[in-house]
Amino acid sequence: MSNLPLSGTRLWEALMEMARIGATPKGGCNRQALTALDGEGRALLARWGEQVGLRLTTDRLGNMALLRPGHDPSRRPVAIGSHLDTQPTGGKFDGVLGVLAGLELMRALHEAGTETEAPIVLINWTNEEGARFSPPMMGSGAAMGAFTEAEVLDIRDPEGTRFGDALAAIGWRGEADPADLRDLEAYFELHIEQGPILEREGLDVGIVTHALAQQWFDVIVTGEESHAGGAMSHRRDALVAAAILVQGIEAIAHECGGDARGTVGRIAIEPSSRNVVPSRATFSVDFRNGDEAALDRMAEALRERARAVAAERGVEVEVTPFWSFPQTGFDPALAQRLRDAAIARNLRFRDMPTGIGHDAVYVARQVPSVMIFTPCLGGISHNEAESITPAQAEAGMLVLADAVLATAGFAKG
Incomplete structure (x- = not known):
């Protein structure tokens, strides 16, 4: 595999071009x-x-699948995937690294004229971030059966724009069935760590063994409007009650x-209003834990604190579940292929969980899946200052490529 013309320079140039x-x-x-800029990024991909002969299929949720056929038509595709969408103040690498590292493998195979036994498919999942349309990971979630296609298409952004209408407006609603993307032999996703561990320990890559469980809630605190000049003793201030609960969430x-x-x-x-005591405060809660029983206890602790604050402050507090998924393990055999690749490349690595949701977490429900992390500067992500080095990008790409090729196999003869 080391003689395949994989280019860290070409990968970095692609990252910088997409970042424009x-x-x-x-x-x-x-x-x-589903903005016009998302449409531009998709068109560039x-x-x-x-240019390297990939066959593009787009499904009804906008998930893009770029296929390179294999020698054995009976084999299901080995997939590489991530996302091109970003946060409003996002970085250049979150998600994009995984997509363009997969593209670099396709380019190297094309340049070498090398055929794999199994097909390889590169996937750009729709709306991983959940910044405009919430919850996140809609494209992969619906493809893997966590959401229905109809409910995703009908979700609205804060301005009231419907997901399906926005998708059609940028010209990326296809005809394929999203469920077709369950028919994969394996799924690999390369991502920046979005945390400080790899950098702090001087490591090149992380082998992600599992994803933490998550529970999200919406909390509504209802008090009573009153004049800011009125007496303090009779206030039912929703914001103060909410602030107490927000502190409680960190404490939990x-x-x-x-x-x-x-x-x-x-x-x-x-x-x-500046001179009105707030009558209503709404806020989100995001709990995560590697122990699902402990996660349930965190949720119950939130409800207990909500009851106590409601009684103490004379307000009403409503805690409503918004979204959740269980702890998800990644495929041990695929994880071992990543370790083998890192060892062969003389790269320093460790096993680790992810506390962050990724498309791989949903894909793992239907397909053997695994993730690779690369370090990022200071662990900073979802931030314009997000940064990695070309060498870090290349290391992750090489481990990804070697493990994908070990899974897909080279055609003989």
């Missing part, structure tokens, strides 16, 4: 799902795929310990 689409003043990317994660995570990422108040 939706480039932000601070050096990041704003290429949110399609052109690159066409610390009290649980281990790999527990607790985050409030969105909060809004009404009526949002």
Whole structure:
């Protein structure tokens, strides 16, 4: 495999060219799902795929599959995938590295004129980020049966635009059945770590063995509007009650310990006037844990704190489940192929979980799947300052390519 003309330079140039689409003043990317810029990024990937003979199929949710046929037509495709969409203030590498590393493998195979036994397919999943349309990972989730196609197409963004209408508007709603993407032999996803562990330990790659379980909630605190000049003693301030709960969510994660995570990422108040005591506060809660029983205890602790705050502050608190998925293990045999590839390349690695949702987490429900992490500077991601080095990108790409080729096999003769 080492004689295949895989090029870290060509991969880096592709990353930088894609980054120009939706480039932000601070050096990041704003290429949110189903925007015109997302459409431009998709079109660039399609052109690159066409140049090396890949056959593009797009399904009814916009998932792009670029196929390189194999020698054995009875073999199911070995897949490489990730996403091109970004956060509003996203970086150049989150998701994009995994797609373009897969493209680099396709380019190298084309340049060498090498045929694999199994077909190889490169997938760009729709709306992994969930920034504009929520929840995240809709394209992979619906393809793997976690959501119905109809419910995804009908989801609205904060401005009321329907997912299906936005997809049609950018010209990327295809005709294929998303469920066709379940018919894969294996699935590989390369991603930046979005955490500091690999960098801190001086490692080249991480072999991702499993994904933590997650539970998300919406919380609504209802109090009473009153004049800001009124007495403090009779207030039912929804925002103050919400602030107490937000602190409690951080405390719940610390009290649980281990790999527990607790985050409030969105909060809004009404009526949002300078001289009116807020009557309503709504916020999101994101809990994660590698122990599902402990995750359930975190959720119950949230409900207990909500009841206590409601009684103490004279408000009403409603806690509603929004989204969840269980702890997900990745395929041990595929993980071993990644370890073997790292060893053969003299790269430093470790096994590790991911506390972050990725398309691979949904794909793993239907297809043997695995993930590879590369380090990122300071663990920073979902941020315009997100950064990796060309050498880090190349190391991840080489391990990905070797493991994919070990799975697909080279045609004989």
